[in-house]
Amino acid sequence: MKFSYFTSKQGSLLTRISRGATAGLCTVAPWVTARLGQVLLMSPHGKRDYQFSNKKPNNEINILTSLGRVHANVFGLGSKTVILSHGWADNSSCFDHLIPELVASGYCVVALDHVGHGRSCGKQAHLLAFIEALDTLIEKLESERHDISALIGHSMGAVAMMNLPDYRLAQRTVINIATPVQFFELMFERVTRAGISDKMLHQVLHRITAQHGTHWHLIRDRFHQACQQFAPLFIHDTDDRFAPFEHLQPLVNHAPERLIQTSGLGHRRILGDTGVIKDITARLTT
Incomplete structure (x- = not known):
C-alpha cells in the first residue's frame, strides 16, 4: 500500500472500516503498528531522478546526517549564499526557475535534497530529518566561510526552516512559500x-520524536514561536489546497507587509511564477 498526503480522499464505508481496523491493531500491537506506520506514513514516494533545465550546478556537495548522506546542488559564485529547502515528496529541482534569477542577482545558491528525496540517501523521511539536514548543511557552509544571507523554504521545507535554532535564523532573510501552518493538524486530517x-500517526510521531529527545507538540509550538520572533516573509496562494490560506492569516493579520498573496497558482506552480520570483529577488536585493 502506498500512501500520499497529496491524494487521500474523503472516506467511504471501506475507508471507515479500515480506520477501525488500524485503530484496533494499534491497541493490540502498538510497537508493531508504530514500525509499520513509519514505513507507510513516512515514505515520500517522490521523484528521485531529475535534471535542472534552466541552469546546471557548478558543484555538488554531500553531508552526513544520522539518517544517511544528504545531497545538495551549488549554483553560482556569489559572495552571499542563499539556501533552498524543498517540500515533501519533492526535490531541489522544484526551484529550477528561481535559481537562475538568484544567481543573476549575484548569489551563490545551495539547493538541498532532503533525506529520502532526490539524490539523497534513504527511503523514509520526516520533519526532524529535514531540520537536521538543514542544520548540518548550514554548519558545513559556515565552516567553509559562506556568508549565508537568506533561507527560502517551500511547504514542509519551510516548516523545517522555522524549527532551526535561533542562531541559524537570526540576522538572515527568511522566506516561506506555500507553508502548511497547521502542519501536524493537516497530517492527521489526511x-x-x-x-x-489517527492512533497510528500518534504512535509514529511519538516514536520518531522520542528518538530525537523531543515531542511533536514542541516542534509545532516552535514553528509558531519562530514565526513571531523572526518575522519571515510569507508567499502564499489563496487557492492552495494543501496549505490552506486561512490557516496563515492569523500570523500575518497584524503585519500585512509580511505577506505576498497570489491567486490561482496553488501549492506547486507558485514556485515558477515570474511575479513571485521577482518579488523574492527584490526582497533579497533591497
Whole structure:
C-alpha cells in the first residue's frame, strides 16, 4: 500500500472500516503498528531522478546526517549564499526557475535534497530529518566561510526552516512559500481521510520524536514561536489546497507587509511564477 498526503480522499464505508481496523491493531500491537506506520506514513514516494533545465550546478556537495548522506546542488559564485529547502515528496529541482534569477542577482545558491528525496540517501523521511539536514548543511557552509544571507523554504521545507535554532535564523532573510501552518493538524486530517486511524500517526510521531529527545507538540509550538520572533516573509496562494490560506492569516493579520498573496497558482506552480520570483529577488536585493 502506498500512501500520499497529496491524494487521500474523503472516506467511504471501506475507508471507515479500515480506520477501525488500524485503530484496533494499534491497541493490540502498538510497537508493531508504530514500525509499520513509519514505513507507510513516512515514505515520500517522490521523484528521485531529475535534471535542472534552466541552469546546471557548478558543484555538488554531500553531508552526513544520522539518517544517511544528504545531497545538495551549488549554483553560482556569489559572495552571499542563499539556501533552498524543498517540500515533501519533492526535490531541489522544484526551484529550477528561481535559481537562475538568484544567481543573476549575484548569489551563490545551495539547493538541498532532503533525506529520502532526490539524490539523497534513504527511503523514509520526516520533519526532524529535514531540520537536521538543514542544520548540518548550514554548519558545513559556515565552516567553509559562506556568508549565508537568506533561507527560502517551500511547504514542509519551510516548516523545517522555522524549527532551526535561533542562531541559524537570526540576522538572515527568511522566506516561506506555500507553508502548511497547521502542519501536524493537516497530517492527521489526511491520514484519517485515507482510512488510517489517527492512533497510528500518534504512535509514529511519538516514536520518531522520542528518538530525537523531543515531542511533536514542541516542534509545532516552535514553528509558531519562530514565526513571531523572526518575522519571515510569507508567499502564499489563496487557492492552495494543501496549505490552506486561512490557516496563515492569523500570523500575518497584524503585519500585512509580511505577506505576498497570489491567486490561482496553488501549492506547486507558485514556485515558477515570474511575479513571485521577482518579488523574492527584490526582497533579497533591497
